Amino acid sequence: MTQRARPLLLTSPALAVIGVFMLVPLGYGLAYSFLTASPYGGAELPLSAEGYVQILFQRDFDDSLYFSPTYLLILLRSIVLAGLTSVISAALGLPVAWFIASRPARWQGTLLFVVTLPFWVNSLVRTYCWVLLLRDQGLVNMALQGAGLTQEPLPLMYNDGATLVGLVYNFLPFMVLPIYAALERLDPRLIEAAHDLYATRRRAFLRIVLPLAVPGMRAGALMVFAPALGYFLVPDLLGGGRSLMIGNLIQSAFTSGRNWPFGAALSTLVTAGVLVFLVIAARRGRVEATP
């Protein structure tokens, strides 16, 4: 066996898994998105672009198309919520990552473990706990009323805010870890050098720590934005009917909606959108890395 072929052979099992379990379903999705919905679920010939048309237009009784922004708004809400999730996670994750990176080495492993602790609990259970916290008879409202701060329960559930809280909670560790990886490499002498050159603590942070954390934040944004965009569990439980995201739309298209081509078209759109986002981010990263 040649030296060149060996790495390829070693990676082939992983490549096969990715090929079979990722590319094939994606191909199926792409194919289904160009079929016609069968009345009882599934899809059938003839080929049609109806799935894509339905994203922007609805059919009137006389079969004429008219523009309907409903789905576009949901798509937009998903992008905004996923974007906000990235930004808020970055803002919350940076101090946490900095705190961990500046602890003595023997503590860092334990603290990182604590950050990943939520992964050990099923995400459905964790998200449902937020329901118990936020609902009208939930812990937060009971506490506020008990303390006499509010007379009636605050509407904490079933809105975009609740969805955002749930998303940030779910994806924060994905932001903390890459920022930590970036800051852990930061030589503490750089901060001393900045102080030595007349920088206050604030300016040393803004000019030295923050710029060196940016690559980590960018990696974190990729790992948060992409999955948050298509997440359906959190908007389903916390957002309710008023804060639908694209994930909920896809889910209902395949289940109660019995419109597989429509669901497949939405999925394809999200995948393509995320791919474009990834390519742009990778390009920017490469441009900034070259001196």
Add this chain to the structure above:
Amino acid sequence: MTEPAPRDPIIDLEGVSLAFGPVRAVSDVSLTIGSGEFFTLLGPSGCGKTSLLRILAGFETPTSGRVRLEGTDVTTTPPHLRPVNTVFQSYALFPHMTVAENAGFGLEMLGWPKPAIRERVAEVLALVGLAALGDRRPDALSGGQQQRVALGRALAPKPRVLLLDEPMSALDLKLRKEMQNELRRMHREAGITFVLVTHDQEEALALSDRVGVMKDGKIQQIATPRDIYRQPVDSYVADFIGEANLIPAGELGHAGRFVMVRPEDVVLAAKGLPVRIEGRLLELRFLGSIVEATVATPGGSMIRARFASAAMADVALPPGETVGLAWSDAAERHLER
């Protein structure tokens, strides 16, 4: 040994100590450095010289004692408020900034206007010989070039004192010699006080106006390189600086602990000098321009003598021969420790 205090002091340490828990890194150091002086703290690793430098920079606050800078008490003043800049051992260049941005960072923090920063950065990069490399990133530079950036960056804000923490330790020998000359030149041209920390005694002797030799957090001796070499206060300093024969005083019939004499001051046999001690010649090593003789005394000391090989041309001494050793009165020094 106490030197007279410099006439125009810029740094004044008074009983400065620094303890990390039970460890005393710096122990009751009092020291005055004159304005424009090139002062070196010399000692082996762990002697507290870097801790003392960090106290001067403001990175550490002394556990006790006082630090004055130009007469002002700066004992608890943070680094960004001291007119002092540091060249770090690892250079600590900002990796996300260009050479010019690194060099201008201090000026920017001081609030200089942009055109003035550009002008001063160009001046400083020319001084350190990097005028053409302002747009590069530090990781695209060689070790020697990075060192120059670190120097330029620290000199740009025209500090009153420049602190240098083992700046040459990462450079190879040839580059180190070159940088030593550069440092002397910059010290002359910039006209500011340099405080250098090093474990390299040759570097200390070659560069400094005065040297402070440190051991276990204390300063053993402060003197000019010449006096440190010729008149060490104790066996530690004598042994650390250059080579020294430390002969127990009893063997020579003296009071005290040791008699110190440098190998180059010892001559074999007598040339009009009275023989101080006799011994058995163990070995005669030819080292090119010089010859080194090792002599074992009856008292068990090893004495080394070094002389020009030209002077030995017609002397052929076989090892094992008993030889007399001599030196002048001025060459010997009596040490109590």
